Amino acid sequence: MKYADRVVTAFTACAMIWAVLGMMAGVYVAAELVWPTIDFGQPAFSFGRLRTLHTTLVLFGFGVSALIGTAFYSVQRTSHVRLFAPGLAWFVFYAWQVTIVLGGASILAGWNAGKEYAELEWPFDIAIAVAWVAFAVVFFGTIARRKMQAIYISNWFYGALIIVVAMLHIVNSLALPATIGKSYSLFAGAQDAIVQWWYGHNAVGFLLTGGFLGMLYYFLPKQAEQPIWSYRLSIVAFWAFVYTYIWAGPHHLHYHSVPEWVQSLGMAMSLILLAPSWATMVNGIMTVSAASKKLRSDPALKFIVLSLAFYGLATFEGPMLAIKSVNVFSHFTEWTIGHVHSGALGWNALITFGTFYFLVPRLAGAPLHSARLANVHFWLALAGVMLYVLAMWGAGVSQGVLWLSLDQLGEVRFSFNDVMAAMKPYYALRFIAGLLFLSGALLMTYNLARTFAGHRTVEVAPPAGHRAGAPA
Amino acid sequence: MNFLSLHRKIERHTGLLIFGILIVSSIGGLVQVLPIVLDDSHSAPASGVAPYPALALEGRDIYIRESCSTCHTQQVRPLLAEVKRYGPYSRAGEFAYDRPFLWGSKRTGPDLARVGGKYSDAWHRLHLTDPRAVVPASIMPGYPWLAEREADRGRTIQARMRTLQRLGHPYSDADIAAAPAALEGRSELDAVTAYLQSLGRSMQGEPEP
Numbered sequence: 001m002k003y004a005d006r007v008v009t010a011f012t013a014c015a016m017i018w019a020v021l022g023m024m025a026g027v028y029v030a031a032e033l034v035w036p037t038i039d040f041g042q043p044a045f046s047f048g049r050l051r052t053l054h055t056t057l058v059l060f061g062f063g064v065s066a067l068i069g070t071a072f073y074s075v076q077r078t079s080h081v082r083l084f085a086p087g088l089a090w091f092v093f094y095a096w097q098v099t100i101v102l103g104g105a106s107i108l109a110g111w112n113a114g115k116e117y118a119e120l121e122w123p124f125d126i127a128i129a130v131a132w133v134a135f136a137v138v139f140f141g142t143i144a145r146r147k148m149q150a151i152y153i154s155n156w157f158y159g160a161l162i163i164v165v166a167m168l169h170i171v172n173s174l175a176l177p178a179t180i181g182k183s184y185s186l187f188a189g190a191q192d193a194i195v196q197w198w199y200g201h202n203a204v205g206f207l208l209t210g211g212f213l214g215m216l217y218y219f220l221p222k223q224a225e226q227p228i229w230s231y232r233l234s235i236v237a238f239w240a241f242v243y244t245y246i247w248a249g250p251h252h253l254h255y256h257s258v259p260e261w262v263q264s265l266g267m268a269m270s271l272i273l274l275a276p277s278w279a280t281m282v283n284g285i286m287t288v289s290a291a292s293k294k295l296r297s298d299p300a301l302k303f304i305v306l307s308l309a310f311y312g313l314a315t316f317e318g319p320m321l322a323i324k325s326v327n328v329f330s331h332f333t334e335w336t337i338g339h340v341h342s343g344a345l346g347w348n349a350l351i352t353f354g355t356f357y358f359l360v361p362r363l364a365g366a367p368l369h370s371a372r373l374a375n376v377h378f379w380l381a382l383a384g385v386m387l388y389v390l391a392m393w394g395a396g397v398s399q400g401v402l403w404l405s406l407d408q409l410g411e412v413r414f415s416f417n418d419v420m421a422a423m424k425p426y427y428a429l430r431f432i433a434g435l436l437f438l439s440g441a442l443l444m445t446y447n448l449a450r451t452f453a454g455h456r457t458v459e460v461a462p463p464a465g466h467r468a469g470a471p472a
Numbered sequence: 473m474n475f476l477s478l479h480r481k482i483e484r485h486t487g488l489l490i491f492g493i494l495i496v497s498s499i500g501g502l503v504q505v506l507p508i509v510l511d512d513s514h515s516a517p518a519s520g521v522a523p524y525p526a527l528a529l530e531g532r533d534i535y536i537r538e539s540c541s542t543c544h545t546q547q548v549r550p551l552l553a554e555v556k557r558y559g560p561y562s563r564a565g566e567f568a569y570d571r572p573f574l575w576g577s578k579r580t581g582p583d584l585a586r587v588g589g590k591y592s593d594a595w596h597r598l599h600l601t602d603p604r605a606v607v608p609a610s611i612m613p614g615y616p617w618l619a620e621r622e623a624d625r626g627r628t629i630q631a632r633m634r635t636l637q638r639l640g641h642p643y644s645d646a647d648i649a650a651a652p653a654a655l656e657g658r659s660e661l662d663a664v665t666a667y668l669q670s671l672g673r674s675m676q677g678e679p680e681p
Contacts, residue, residue, distance in 0.1 A: 403557075410552070
């Protein structure tokens with residue numbers, strides 16, 4: 001019985017396609033903020049629809065495809081068994097990709113549930129739930145049949161991703177359909193807002209943080225050829241993360257019409273969240289520090305280490321932005337967008353890139369087509385994300401200060417339009433930053449495609465000679 | 473040491489691990505979210521707040537279709553500068569009939585919670601069709617297709633109102649019966665304009681439009 005890796009290759013390829021398409025949509029909406037008429041009066045190119053397509057494709061197309069693919073790859077190797085029900089794994093693949101294709105098309109056609117990062121309408125919500133349950137069966141089925149005694153750390157994080165995202169998705173999507181493409185939320189007003197940000201923040205928590213930490217815990221030690229620095233720290237950080245993250249959602253609703261106690265509790269828990277977040281970062285950095293020599297030559301490892309730095313930055317910035325007196329300035333501004341992208345580009349995209357540079361040569365059984373191109377990609381990605389974050393910091397801090405600025409008579413000092421007009425240079429810089437990041441992703445797609453060209457997925461067998469019950 | 477031996481049990485048992493994650497991740501939601509979801513006083517309508525009339529509801533659903541809330545918030549925070557700029561701060565009771573809520577998370581354009589009555593219908597029609605005709609520096613997209621499309625092209629307004637009625641919005645059967653006639657001959661532009669003009673009116677002490 002060999003590892004079922006062809007489905008991993010399929011998820012990896014689709015993740016790259018969605019990365020490129022999703023980032024293209026992102027660059028295009030960034031351009032629309034500089035040149036607002038380039039939608040040419042076409043509904044499908046209009047900012048609102050295209051931005052929703054952008055977030056859907058990068059989050060659920062790129063992010064989730066990368067997570068499911070790497071989960072299927074690593075769960076087999078940490079369990080020393082072939083995937084449980086490989087046919088069902090292929091069902092997960094097709095169901096997910098078809099959902100993203102049709103769901104993306106439905107957004108361009110104007111189907112929209114109106115909740116951020118959960119815009120897909122109810123038929124797609126059901127499809128997502130079905131695919132997700134199948135994902136859970138394959139994943140936990142594989143773990144249940146493992147040959148090792150202990151369940152490895154990466155699988156705790158992937159497991160938390162599966163369980164918690166299922167819970168969030170199902171509750172937040174509860175709605176009564178009116179037509180095939182239109183439903184109304186079961187919750188109204190302030191109650192809907194509380195449910196939405198419980199979902200929205202923890203989709204960030206358990207998908208963009210937890211899921212990708214699963215990727216980190218498997219692929220970082222593999223690439224560094226070092227064991228995880230502290231097993232004990234992993235345990236504490238994992239459970240503290242699972243417990244604490246779920247409380248932090250209401251920091252999205254500071255000074256909104258929701259109860260004060262919920263806001264304060266959300267802020268307190270957001271600050272506490274810094275501890276488990278950084279515990280994991282320390283664990284990762286200490287692991288890689290034992291392999292500093294390899295860091296100089298291995299582009300894949302460079303991506304992962306840089307992603308850890310951005311992980312540390314974003315998980316520090318998040319709690320700071322959750323402090324009410326900081327949030328007064330940052331809320332509703334471009335700072336939020338900068339924060340999201342330092343996480344999404346700097347952490348999620350970079351760790352995925354590093355992982356794929358490691359993974360694809362192994363799947364193809366051939367060396368990476370060009371290490372030089374991968375190094376160019378590294379610098380393009382770093383330049384892109386830095387420029388993006390700096391531009392949005394500039395824009396966001398300006399907005400925050402100028403909007404709240406009062407003159408000596410206590411009247412607002414700047415009209416909204418003046419502040420908006422002042423954003424133009426920042427928006428132009430952000431567009432350039434997006435182009436840099438996208439061009440790196442295109443280079444990578446080419447590099448990986450050339451690496452795989454003419455090859456089939458190499459199928460390897462689990463290590464033989466297992467003593468029953470032998471520890472990992 | 474004890475916690476390590478406890479953890480040894482969890483990490484060797486798939487079911488225990490699943491159960492543990494489920495329990496530990498649920499606590500926050502049970503303490504913080506569930507009490508608010510179960511207490512409907514958080515979305516009890518404030519005085520003067522009524523369900524959206526058919527034309528405004530159609531406009532609201534178009535507002536959702538075009539993802540307007542990506543760039544426009546509908547939430548005035550209780551801060552001096554915001555109250556000066558936009559009007560009275562938002563109260564939970566104003567959103568009783570908002571499914572979903574449209575508070576947004578980003579102000580690329582201005583807040584709209586109090587925009588009703590601030591501009592004329594004619595201004596909105598011009599602005600929605602070609603924003604730069606009235607606000608030269610605007611970066612808002614134009615929506616020229618709104619004027620060209622008739623409202624409720626799919627003839628679903630009654631199905632939508634009945635769904636909301638089932639969710640507890642106090643539409644009468646007569647309201648629902650009269651809805652198609654209220655949309656007859658109106659464009660999507662009329663609908664969005666009616667929706668925008670209805671926003672925040674309950675706090676202005678003005679009669680509903």
